[in-house]
Amino acid sequence: MEIRFDDQVVLVTGGSRGIGEAVAAEFLASGARGVAITSRRAENLVATVERLGESDRVLPIEARADDPDAAASAIAAVIDRFGGCDILINNAGTNPSAGPLTDVDLGAIDKTWAVNQRGPLVWSREVWHQTMRESGGSIVNVSSVGGMQPGTALGAYNVSKAALIHLTRQLAFEMAPQVRVNAVAPSVVRTKLSAMLWDGMEDHTASLHPLKRIGEPSDVAVAVAFLASEAASWITGVVLPVDGGVTGASPVPGM
Numbered sequence: 001m002e003i004r005f006d007d008q009v010v011l012v013t014g015g016s017r018g019i020g021e022a023v024a025a026e027f028l029a030s031g032a033r034g035v036a037i038t039s040r041r042a043e044n045l046v047a048t049v050e051r052l053g054e055s056d057r058v059l060p061i062e063a064r065a066d067d068p069d070a071a072a073s074a075i076a077a078v079i080d081r082f083g084g085c086d087i088l089i090n091n092a093g094t095n096p097s098a099g100p101l102t103d104v105d106l107g108a109i110d111k112t113w114a115v116n117q118r119g120p121l122v123w124s125r126e127v128w129h130q131t132m133r134e135s136g137g138s139i140v141n142v143s144s145v146g147g148m149q150p151g152t153a154l155g156a157y158n159v160s161k162a163a164l165i166h167l168t169r170q171l172a173f174e175m176a177p178q179v180r181v182n183a184v185a186p187s188v189v190r191t192k193l194s195a196m197l198w199d200g201m202e203d204h205t206a207s208l209h210p211l212k213r214i215g216e217p218s219d220v221a222v223a224v225a226f227l228a229s230e231a232a233s234w235i236t237g238v239v240l241p242v243d244g245g246v247t248g249a250s251p252v253p254g255m
Ligand SMILES: NC(=O)c1ccc[n+]([C@@H]2O[C@H](COP(=O)([O-])OP(=O)(O)OC[C@H]3O[C@@H](n4cnc5c(N)ncnc54)[C@H](OP(=O)(O)O)[C@@H]3O)[C@@H](O)[C@H]2O)c1
Pocket: 013, 014, 015, 016, 017, 018, 019, 020, 038, 039, 040, 041, 044, 045, 063, 064, 065, 066, 091, 092, 093, 094, 115, 142, 143, 144, 145, 185, 186, 187, 188, 189, 190, 191, 192, 193, 194
């Protein structure tokens, strides 16, 4: 079954680079009528629109992921420009500080949780009330394998991504049957956000994955597109690891 999004309108938060840009490119390549991308910085969006090369189908919107007013006006702008919003991808994420949860600065924790867990709730509620409750739709949240298993480097981030997984299930329950809500959980993907985990040490990071490479943004984009599409019309409330086998194909120690 070929996955197509003809006549569908998509909003991707954090679409100016990395996984979000790849997701936007995937929807455009699969025929989406309109793709809105958000970011904190207008100049970043200008460059992304140029790279995507489909300016008549792309709507760049400057909007912070943790700002409810920005979410409300961004979704209104998408509906105004394209006549609806069928798919929301909560992709924007941040990781302002590394380290164990026991030591991370509380301000950094507040920021991480505001963007990574409260943000997707804010955007999902807004799109629900503005259109999806009546018109239906699909939401995909970009979580992380760090939300499924603990780790040494990213304590606050991991907790935010675990909360996002439960948010996915809670909203999938509350929004059914009109709206399906699912999540992807990537491991290390080649982007700016995760550079500390692979830049200068890619062979080592790759070796920790059963499939022996790190992920590319396009690996995540195709999984997001599947979950958002009609091909997944009987799937809601699930978390799909996109992780080179880290969660599903790693052995139990010593067994
Ligand atoms: N890369 C990985 O290994 C990996 C693994 C698991 C999960 N993820 C998740 O994948 C998602 C995308 O990350 P990425 O790796 O593609 O990172 P990235 O390359 O740094 O891109 C992050 C995107 O989010 C935007 N953004 C950041 N903070 C924002 C905010 N407060 N408000 C609005 N937009 C904001 C950035 O745009 P501006 O800077 O222009 O605002 C950019 O478009 C995140 O949720 C991340 O947690 C990534």
